[in-house]
Amino acid sequence: MGLFFTIIASFPTIVYTFFVFVAIIFWIVATLGLLDIDVLDFGDMSSAGDHIDFHGDTGWFAGFLMKFGLDLVPLTIVLTIFFIIGWMICYFIQLLVLDFLPLGILRIPVGLLVLVVSVFPSAYLTGWVCKPLRKVFKKLNEEQNAISGSSLIGQTAIVRSGKVTSTFGEAIYDDKGAGFNLRIRADESLGLKRNDRVVMIEYLEDGAYNVVSEDEFKGI
Structure with missing residues (x-):
């Protein structure tokens, strides 16, 4: 257990640990009804579905999410899954590789490289996890759009x-x-x-x- 806490509290895993902690706090607060679940969504939003509309001017980030099949799913869900997967990737890289290398002063630049590299498999796996959710939210959005405001x-x-x-x-x-x-x-x-x-x-x-x-x- 001591090793586990040491790794999640050390660089580079601690970066994802922080965001996972923030995500947990967010969902607790949202469950209590103190925050809108779509608080992080941007662009044109459906009044009921609160999904990301990628036909609006949402910039490169929206295009990045769409490239990995993350459109239609609420951004809060996407980011939560992304942070958890990124955290797992960094954790096991640090556990199985970094902790066995005599990196010395190279630990920070190597850790930064791991963080950057982890973004792409995390985004891909997040898209894979969210793929069945896209169908659910798409159907829900179509049903909700059938009812005008x-x-x-x-x-x-x-x-x-x-x-x-x-x-x-x-x-x-x-x-x-x-x-x-x-x-x-x-x-x-x-x-x-x-x-x-x-x-x-x-x-x-x-x-x-x-x-x-x-x-x-x-x-x-």
Whole structure:
């Protein structure tokens, strides 16, 4: 066990260790509803699917992800898998190779080389792992796109985030199927919280919905 902790806390593996730790913290916070799961996504986003649209001006990074078959899958999932695979590659290279070489002052440049080289097999393996997920998210996106934003006005959803503000909030809309995750917004003074029932009253330009509580909508 001592060797394990020594390796994950030493260069170059520690770089991936840090990002894996950040990913774990992110998913814990996201599960508690304190962060939007699509917080790292960029480009044109689907209001429900929150996937990366590679037809927009998303730059070289989007093209890099698409090259390895990582489009359509939420970026947070892609990066989490990428960091875990990269961490495993660096860990075993350090365990089986680097620790047996008398590198001396060359340890840092060799470690940097391992980090750079590890990106490509990590991206390839991430694409392989995400390949079946692409079909799932593609189908989900097609189903969600079948429902226009305005068509959900007046519909009821259940808050899944810890709170709802003018810049943050998530809710689940029950479509009698798997359900849709939606971004919602409301005045924080309304005090909306997890499991509250809300009604969507306006579709916003950023793909989110302005909501009020169900009781307020009904005038109770």
